[in-house]
Amino acid sequence: MRIATYNVEWFDALFDDSGQLRRDAEWSARHKVTRADQIAALGRVFQALDADAIMVIEAPDSNRKRNTVVALESFAKTFDLRAWRALMGFVNTTQQEIALLYDPDVIAARHDPQGALGVMPAPRFDGTFHIDLDIDATEDKVNFSKPPLEVAVISLATGAEFRLIGAHLKSKAPHGAHGHDEVMRFSIANRRKQLAQAVWLRARVAEHLNRGDSLILLGDLNDGPGLDEYEHLFGRSSVEIILGAEPPRLYDPHAAQALTRRIGDQPTSARFYIRPEHRYLQALLDYAMVSPDLRPKAQRWRIWHPFEDAECWETPELRDALLCASDHFPLTLDIAL
Incomplete structure (x- = not known):
């Protein structure tokens, strides 16, 4: 069985309110990429993946006028994907939903939220988590913007029965900050909130294990060991918290490599253009972590990186x-499931 996770930048902008693809020459929300070109590229990538289930991060929006499931199933039908049925959980307000595309001939899947609202240590993910973020003996209230x-x-x-958790943790980027001091304050506050989300997520993981x-x-954890200068203030990255400090722990080989090799080649799953510096930044942000019983059944983890994966590099159309x-x-x- 092949299970994938894919963060699709501004997927929502490629659909109209009826969930149909906008295959035209207008600009997409990606820099200097038309909607038609991004749609065609996504179709090529999803077809190449040929996955039984894809956890789509930043899936199309759901609101009074738009429907994530309709949009994703329209996309899957357009490109004749085996994984054509869509499932989503709690709707959020960010225009970046989390949804699962899957092949109903291979798996049966249903949204199955755990926990209860307000019940610690792992409340339901559309609720509120109580934690002292700044060690002032006062509990702070934390929410997932994307449950x-x-x-x-x-x-x-x-x-075989198993569970999936698709996650998209809060970005640490100091959006809206001006000047060095404000950038520092925003960065530390965002990392603190992200770590709280990681603690919440780990509590749910521990219950399952x-x-x-x-x-x-699986999903975009927006973090990895050694990714920014503020990590040392808190001791651990969000990835390390979710993996677990003691058994039973989750396992992801890319995370393990990043944790044990801080200098030298590192796996990466995302590539961003840093405009002020006129260069690209690469980072490992996307993971597929498995429980101890599944580790012997896992046959291959693969990041479909256009420059680092040999098959992707040698296939120009896919690259x-x-x-x-x-x-x-x-x-x-x-x-093997």
Whole structure:
């Protein structure tokens, strides 16, 4: 079975209110990329992935006028994808939903949120988490702007049951800040909130692992060990918190490599243009973490990086599509389930 996660930059801007693709020559929300070109590139990438399930991060918006499921199923039909059925969880207000595209001939999937509102240590993800963020003996209230998607899955071929959690943690970028001091304040505040979300997510992971559930946590965690200068203030990255400090721990080989090799080549899953510096920044932000019982069944983790993955590099059409489609690259997990 192949399970993927893919953060599609401004996927929402490619659809009209009826959920149909806007395949025209107007600019998309990506810099100097038309809607038609981004749509074609995404179709090429999704077809190449040929995944049984794709956790779509920054999926099209749901609101009174727009519907994530309709839009994603329209996209899947346009490109004749096996994974044509869409499922989503709690709607958010960011225009960046979390949704699952899957092949209904391979798996059965349903939204299955855990926890209860306001009940610690792991409340339901559309609720509020209480934690002392700044060590002032006062509890702060933390929310997910994009509540993680919890899915109960059954493999139709084997009957194996497992769970997926799709996550998109808060960005640490100091958006709206002006001047060095404000950038520092915003960055520290954003990292503090992201770490609180990671603690909340880890609490849910621990519940599953302690019950012996088979679990895959995947998505854009917007963090990795050593990614910014403020990490030392808090001791650990969000990725390390979610993986767990003690058994039972989750496992992702790219995260493990980044944690053990702070200098030298690192896997990366995203590529951003830093305009003031006229250069690109690459980072490892996307993960597929598995529970201990699934680790022996995992056959291959692969980041479809246009420059670092040999097959992608040697396939010009796919390489160009990956660069055009999004600022993140898909990650796939091949696993025997």
